[in-house]
Structure formats: structure tokens, C-alpha cells
Amino acid sequence: MIIPLFQILADASSPAAPVGKAPDMMNMVVMMGGFAVLMWVLMIRPQRKKEKELLARIAALKTGDRVVTIGGVHGVVSNVKDGPTLTLKVDDNCKITVDKTAVVTVLPKESNNAA
Numbered sequence: 391m392i393i394p395l396f397q398i399l400a401d402a403s404s405p406a407a408p409v410g411k412a413p414d415m416m417n418m419v420v421m422m423g424g425f426a427v428l429m430w431v432l433m434i435r436p437q438r439k440k441e442k443e444l445l446a447r448i449a450a451l452k453t454g455d456r457v458v459t460i461g462g463v464h465g466v467v468s469n470v471k472d473g474p475t476l477t478l479k480v481d482d483n484c485k486i487t488v489d490k491t492a493v494v495t496v497l498p499k500e501s502n503n504a505a
Contacts, residue, residue, distance in 0.1 A: 456497040
């Protein structure tokens with residue numbers, strides 16, 4: 391039987407515990423484990439999945455892809471280097487070198503034709 395959290399807190403805050411009843415630590419351990427699993431499923435797992443997808447897209451960058459950097463710079467990849475950097479063409483006469491890790495979004499192929 392799982393005891394609601396507010397009941398456990400009310401029992402813990404009472405000044406004197408009943409003499410004949412020992413606190414049931416197993417319920418508390420099960421509840422804490424449930425909270426850990428719930429946190430993993432709702433928060434940590436989706437974030438890791440999103441991070442892996444972004445790293446895969448960054449690794450697959452090629453010349454001509456449209457990207458957005460952390461600073462909000464929109465550009466077209468003009469040169470992918472072997473190291474940690476790539477060159478973005480921001481305007482007709484302007485190219486900048488950025489780290490691959492600064493790429494936040496790789497825009498979908500539909501926006502290549504629209505621009």
C-alpha cells in the first residue's frame with residue numbers, strides 16, 4: 391500500500407511518533423525510486439534524445455546547408471573543415487568561421503528552396 395506524500399509529511403512533522411508502530415522505510419524508498427524514474431522519463435531522457443539528434447545533424451553538415459548559431463546568426467555553410475570549425479556565408483561578401491558546437495539549428499531542406 392502506497393501512502394500519499396502529504397500523509398508521510400504530516401506523520402514526519404508530528405512531535406511524537408506512535409510508540410507501537412515503527413516507521414515504514416520501504417514505502418519511502420519505493421516512493422523516492424518512483425520519483426527518480428519519473429524524473430528520468432519526463433526530463434532527462436527527452437533532453438538526451440534531442441542532444442543526440444542535434445549532434446548527428448551537426449556531424450552530417452555539408453556545404454549548402456542553412457544553419458542558425460547560438461548567437462542567432464543565420465547563414466549557409468560554405469566550407470566544412472575537418473577540425474572543430476566551419477565557414478558560414480552570411481551575406482554575399484561576408485564569411486565567418488564558427489565552431490561546429492555553436493550551431494543550434496539546422497534548417498530543413500524546404501527553407502533552402504524558399505530563400
